[in-house]
Amino acid sequence: MEDVMTLPEFEGGNRDLGRLCLHTITTKSWDIFTALSKYAEVGIGGISIWRDALAGHHLSDVHGAIVRSGLHPVSLVRGGFFTSPSDSARKDAVDENKRAIDEAEALGCPMVVMVCGASPGQSLSCDLNQIQDGLAKTLDHAEAAGVKLTIEPLHPMYADTRSAVATLKMANDLCDVLDSSSVGVAVDAFHVWWDPEFDVEIERCGKAGNISAYHICDWKRDMDDMLNDRGLMGEGIIDLNSMSRKVDDCGFSGFYEVEIFSRYWWAQDQDEYLRKIVKAYQNSCPSPLVSAS
Ligand code: ZN
Numbered sequence: 537m538e539d540v541m542t543l544p545e546f547e548g549g550n551r552d553l554g555r556l557c558l559h560t561i562t563t564k565s566w567d568i569f570t571a572l573s574k575y576a577e578v579g580i581g582g583i584s585i586w587r588d589a590l591a592g593h594h595l596s597d598v599h600g601a602i603v604r605s606g607l608h609p610v611s612l613v614r615g616g617f618f619t620s621p622s623d624s625a626r627k628d629a630v631d632e633n634k635r636a637i638d639e640a641e642a643l644g645c646p647m648v649v650m651v652c653g654a655s656p657g658q659s660l661s662c663d664l665n666q667i668q669d670g671l672a673k674t675l676d677h678a679e680a681a682g683v684k685l686t687i688e689p690l691h692p693m694y695a696d697t698r699s700a701v702a703t704l705k706m707a708n709d710l711c712d713v714l715d716s717s718s719v720g721v722a723v724d725a726f727h728v729w730w731d732p733e734f735d736v737e738i739e740r741c742g743k744a745g746n747i748s749a750y751h752i753c754d755w756k757r758d759m760d761d762m763l764n765d766r767g768l769m770g771e772g773i774i775d776l777n778s779m780s781r782k783v784d785d786c787g788f789s790g791f792y793e794v795e796i797f798s799r800y801w802w803a804q805d806q807d808e809y810l811r812k813i814v815k816a817y818q819n820s821c822p823s824p825l826v827s828a829s
Contacts (some may be wrong), residue, residue, distance in 0.1 A: 556817050557582030557610045558793035559751075560589040563806050568593060574604040574807070578814055582791045584611040585643060587636065595642040602643060610647075611686065611722070611749055612640035612792050617653035618670025619663045626666060629653070633674045633685075640683045647684040647748055649722050656699040663700035664710075668752065671714055678718045686748040687711065688722035691730075693762055704728050704737035706782050711746050720748030723783060724795065726755055726766060729774045735782065742786025750783050752776060752821065753796045764797045768812060769820040776820045792821055 558580060560571050561635055568589040575583055581603070590598060602609050604778040610657040618629050633648070640648050670708055671685060678685050689707040690699035701707055707721045721741050728734055739748050754772030759765045780792070794813055 544767065550816070553579050554581040555731045555790075555792050556580040556814070557584055557608070557793040558813070559584040559586060559611075559613060559793060559795040560764075561613070562585045562794055562796045562801075562813070563810065564802050566806060568598055569614075570601060571600050572605040572607060576607055578810060579753070580814070582608040582610040582793070584613055584649075584793050584795070585609065585645065586613045587639065590639065595639060599643050608791070609643050609645045610793060612636060612643065612645040612648045612662065613795075614649040614651050614688075615674075615685070616650040616667075616670075616699070617659060619653040619655040619666045621655060621658060630670055630673045633670070634677045635676070637678050637681050637683045637685075641681040645683070645721075647686045647720070648678075650685050650687045651690065652687060652699045652701045654695055654697055656696055660700055664706075667700060668710060668713060671710070671719065675714065675716055675718060679716065684720050684748055686719050686722040688724055688751075689727055690724075691727040702777060703731055703733065704741060705733055708737055708740050708744070708746070711741075711744060717745075720746045722749035722751060723747060724751035725774050725776060725779055726751070726753050726795075729755060729779065734779075738782055738786050742783075742788065745787070747783060747786060747788040747790075749787055749790065749793060750780075751793045752780070752817075753794045754796065754820075760797065764799045766796045766798050768796060768798075768801065768818040769794070771816075780821045792817065 558575055560568060563571055615633040619624050636648050654663050687701060687707045688711055689701045689704050692702040695702045711719050752769055754767030754769050754774050756767040756772040
């Protein structure tokens, strides 16, 4: 498998943005080809591609555009949603995840982000068993494709329908059970900043070699929507400087992936927004400037 931690070389002034990656959902109104050219234009290093951005396009065309852009394809987002009271729905979920793995392979993305799922009415242990089972059934396909399944623990406010995996500890525990180099963890600042066990669990994750991805944005105190009002780095209360340093100290040297769902920011001029993202990254995440040099 391609080493996801190997960063592309950058020339001159672009070098300090080498670890910056954007999720296409962050600039949702841009189609995949516009996003690729705009991101490349400002000199950032990577792109994480949401599957909805692929709709209506041939994967080979998108792959060609990625190669021409010089951007590093980081993650395909997203797979998972393994839970359901229905046997056939759980089987369909495994098949859908295999398709996501195939897409990631075709695009050269080394990992698929796993939002593991949760089903109202099922117990937590039932959800977790189904998630473990779904991941296990998907694993052979991922290994064969050389694509990593990165389990993303979600903030517990999403534990109703999106993810029963609500802490870094739960993601680490799943990795231990699955015991495969094709499984890792996506650490998202928005989801884990509050966790009193973060320091212990990020060290554990690092020691196991499982910090596969790091997502950043900010948590606004006056958030008016629990899904679509995430903050640009510096707009909220997450101490990204400390968290980023900690994640790096635990052995991570991959991309800093900006993933912001925000009706406010989506409605702004996207070129201006992109410039603000670059600035916010440089202001609030100083450690990559050190590590990337
Ligand atoms: Zn994320």
